Amino acid sequence: MPNKHATKPRSISRRQTVHLGLGWATGLALGGAFQISVAQAPVASPTRGATYDRPEMLIDADRLAGFRSDPAPILVGFMPELDFAKDHIPGSVQLDWPVLEVTDTSDESIAHWREQTSQTLASLGITRDRPVAAYDAGTLFAARLWWILHYLGHEDNHVVNGGLAAWQQTAHETTTGATPAAVAASPAAKSFHVTPRADVLAQLDELRARLDDPGVAIVDARTPEEYTAGHIPGAVNINYPRNAVAETPLFWKPADELRAMYEEAGITPDKRVIPYCSTGVRSAVTFFTLRLIGFQDVGLYTGSWQEWGNRPDTPKTEGDQP
Numbered sequence: 563m564p565n566k567h568a569t570k571p572r573s574i575s576r577r578q579t580v581h582l583g584l585g586w587a588t589g590l591a592l593g594g595a596f597q598i599s600v601a602q603a604p605v606a607s608p609t610r611g612a613t614y615d616r617p618e619m620l621i622d623a624d625r626l627a628g629f630r631s632d633p634a635p636i637l638v639g640f641m642p643e644l645d646f647a648k649d650h651i652p653g654s655v656q657l658d659w660p661v662l663e664v665t666d667t668s669d670e671s672i673a674h675w676r677e678q679t680s681q682t683l684a685s686l687g688i689t690r691d692r693p694v695a696a697y698d699a700g701t702l703f704a705a706r707l708w709w710i711l712h713y714l715g716h717e718d719n720h721v722v723n724g725g726l727a728a729w730q731q732t733a734h735e736t737t738t739g740a741t742p743a744a745v746a747a748s749p750a751a752k753s754f755h756v757t758p759r760a761d762v763l764a765q766l767d768e769l770r771a772r773l774d775d776p777g778v779a780i781v782d783a784r785t786p787e788e789y790t791a792g793h794i795p796g797a798v799n800i801n802y803p804r805n806a807v808a809e810t811p812l813f814w815k816p817a818d819e820l821r822a823m824y825e826e827a828g829i830t831p832d833k834r835v836i837p838y839c840s841t842g843v844r845s846a847v848t849f850f851t852l853r854l855i856g857f858q859d860v861g862l863y864t865g866s867w868q869e870w871g872n873r874p875d876t877p878k879t880e881g882d883q884p
Contacts, residue, residue: 613817615856619708620814621695621720623728635693635720636686640704643740651697651729652737655686659706659843667765667865679710680754690716690755697722697729700812702802705850706843709862712853715757721850724811731811762849764836764861766869769794770876772834779829781837783845784867786882794838794870795879798827802844805851817855824852831857838863838870 614620629635637654639646646656661682664675688694694711696704696719704721711719722728730736772778773795780797782789789799805820806812814820829835835857837848842864849862863870870876 614854619854620723623732627734633692635695638696640696640707641699645699649736655741665865665868680756683754693718695720698725702847706846709846709849713759713762724813727811764863777833779833779835783837783839783848790882792878792880795877796884802847820855834859836861836863838866840867842866
C-alpha cells in the first residue's frame with residue numbers, strides 16, 4: 563500500500579516529527595520548548611519498593627540528591643539547550659537526542675555512529691567507570707540516553723524517575739543558564755571505551771527477515787494517528803506515554819500495570835521484542851520499560867520509521883490493525 567509517511571515534505575524536521583508525536587500523545591502545548599505544569603498535590607514516586615525486576619535502572623530524586631558515593635554520578639539534562647537554560651539540576655551537563663541520532667542501521671553506519679557517539683560522551687566527562695544519571699523535562703526521553711549507554715556497554719546507568727519535575731516537586735534547588743564552563747570541561751575523558759551489546763540493537767535486515775517469525779513481537783511506540791497512516795506489518799501500537807502515569811511528574815507506572823498492558827497486546831517475555839517509533843527516541847522509552855519489568859530479549863530498532871518508511875523495498879501496512 564502507499565506509504566504516506568515516506569512522502570511527507572522534507573521541511574518537517576526529525577525533531578518536529580518527534581515533538582508532534584509527543585504533543586499528540588500527551589496534549590502538551592508545543593511552542594518550541596515543552597510547557598510542563600507540575601501537579602499541585604505531590605505524587606509519590608513508585609521507584610522504591612516497586613516490583614520492578616531491575617529497579618536500579620531508575621533513581622529517585624531524593625536518592626539522587628543524597629548521593630554521597632565516590633565517584634559521584636554525572637548528571638545529564640537530556641533536553642534542548644533552551645529548555646536546559648531555563649531550568650536544570652545544578653552541576654548538570656546538557657545533551658539532546660538529535661546529537662546522538664542514528665536512523666541508518668547498516669553495519670557501516672552503526673560503526674560510524676558508535677565512534678562519533680563515544681567522542682561526544684567523552685567530551686562530557688562520561689566514562690565507563692563513572693555512574694550516569696539522566697533526566698528530562700517531562701518527555702521521558704532520558705530513556706534514549708540510557709539505551710545508548712546500555713548498548714555501548716555502560717553498566718552504572720540510571721534514569722531519574724519523574725525527571726526534572728520530580729526534582730522540583732521535592733523542593734530541591736535548580737539553576738538556570740548554560741552548562742558552566744567548569745562542569746563542561748572537567749573531567750573530560752580522552753575516549754569512551756565501547757563494548758557494544760549487539761543483542762539490544764535491531765537492524766533493518768533482522769527485522770525484515772523476521773516479520774513472520776512467531777517468536778518476534780514488534781511494538782510501534784508512536785501515536786495511533788501515526789500508526790494508522792503507515793506501520794511495519796505485524797506491529798502492535800502501544801503509544802509510549804502509556805508507560806508512565808498521566809500526571810506530572812511522569813513516574814513510570816507500577817510493574818504489574820505495565821506487564822498487564824503489554825501482555826494484553828501479546829507482548830510477552832518469551833519473545834524477542836522489537837520496539838520502534840519515528841527515529842528511535844520514543845521507542846527507547848518502550849525498550850527501557852520492557853527491560854525494567856524483566857524482559858530479557860529486547861532489541862531497539864533505532865532506524866525506526868525514518869528508515870523503514872522511506873525505503874521502497876520494505877512492506878508497509880495502513881490502518882489501525884497489525
